[in-house]
Amino acid sequence: MPEVKLPEAGITFDSILYVVALLVAVSGVLVALVKGWESYKKISLRDKVKQIEGRLTKVEARLQLGDKRFDLQNDDMGHLLNTQMALMLHFVSGNDHDKLNAQIKALSEYITERATKTAAYAAEQETIMNGGINE
Numbered sequence: 419m420p421e422v423k424l425p426e427a428g429i430t431f432d433s434i435l436y437v438v439a440l441l442v443a444v445s446g447v448l449v450a451l452v453k454g455w456e457s458y459k460k461i462s463l464r465d466k467v468k469q470i471e472g473r474l475t476k477v478e479a480r481l482q483l484g485d486k487r488f489d490l491q492n493d494d495m496g497h498l499l500n501t502q503m504a505l506m507l508h509f510v511s512g513n514d515h516d517k518l519n520a521q522i523k524a525l526s527e528y529i530t531e532r533a534t535k536t537a538a539y540a541a542e543q544e545t546i547m548n549g550g551i552n553e
Contacts, residue, residue, distance in 0.1 A: 479546050486542075490535060501525050 504521050 476546070483539075483543055483546055486539060490532075490539065494532065497528055501528075 501521060501524070
């Protein structure tokens with residue numbers, strides 16, 4: 419039988435170049451994947467930050483609206499108590515019709531002013547609930 423000779427398995431310059439080229443190609447693909455993943459995360463994070471900022475703005479607007487409602491209720495209670503005290507003093511001190519008419523006029527003016535504030539409050543609340551904010 420004839421002998422078959424295999425070539426010697428040695429390290430040649432071409433085999434080194436082949437391995438280096440393969441390593442460079444694989445590392446290039448890996449670097450591209452890592453950079454793409456970073457970009458994707460940054461874009462995703464920006465969208466989440468914008469969503470959170472929008473939610474915070476709505477929450478702040480609703481809190482400010484609640485503060486306004488609380489202030490209006492306190493104003494109402496204070497004014498009504500003052501009016502009730504004045505009317506009680508009127509009845510205790512006598513039947514001075516001028517004082518009574520002055521108190522009725524003041525109460526009427528307050529009710530008109532209060533109706534205007536209530537309408538403005540309702541319009542602002544509707545704007546906030548629809549997603550817009552009055553500034």
